[in-house]
Amino acid sequence: RDLLDAGVRVGLGVDGTASNERSDLFLEVKNALFVARGRGGPGAMTARDALRLGTRGGASVLKRDDIGSLEPGKRADFAVWRTDGLEFGGADDLVANLVLSGPHRVERLVVGGEDVVRDGRLVNADEEEIAREHRKEADRLWRK
Numbered sequence: 001r002d003l004l005d006a007g008v009r010v011g012l013g014v015d016g017t018a019s020n021e022r023s024d025l026f027l028e029v030k031n032a033l034f035v036a037r038g039r040g041g042p043g044a045m046t047a048r049d050a051l052r053l054g055t056r057g058g059a060s061v062l063k064r065d066d067i068g069s070l071e072p073g074k075r076a077d078f079a080v081w082r083t084d085g086l087e088f089g090g091a092d093d094l095v096a097n098l099v100l101s102g103p104h105r106v107e108r109l110v111v112g113g114e115d116v117v118r119d120g121r122l123v124n125a126d127e128e129e130i131a132r133e134h135r136k137e138a139d140r141l142w143r144k
Helices: 025-040 047-054 056-061 094-100 127-143
Strands: 078-080 108-111 114-118
Touching: 025 047, 025 094, 047 056, 047 094
Parallel strands: none
Antiparallel strands: 078 108, 108 114
């Protein structure tokens, strides 16, 4: 919050398993919200402020005007989550609930205008095979 208030460009990102085992930007959004509130109290940051750090904030840090928001002429990268599950049953603010009750499995993910995830599953890859190979390689590395 202090950096934002000072006018510093602040964005969030995920660089892989070194920082976030799920490679889930929404966990970073949630963590940014909790850290800001832990340091500055419950009014230090809203869920929308934190979400903005993971979208427009990241684009701003990279000095990119072709990403970060859904607008004509920008890259069509976006994610869709279901909001009809039990964890959303009493939510009056779906955005805040999405941030606070996550992580959630992505229902649809579009990158560069192409579906990467549809109906919660990878479109062009076998998730079970990837998981098997990942476990095999992790086991190999742990043995070294």
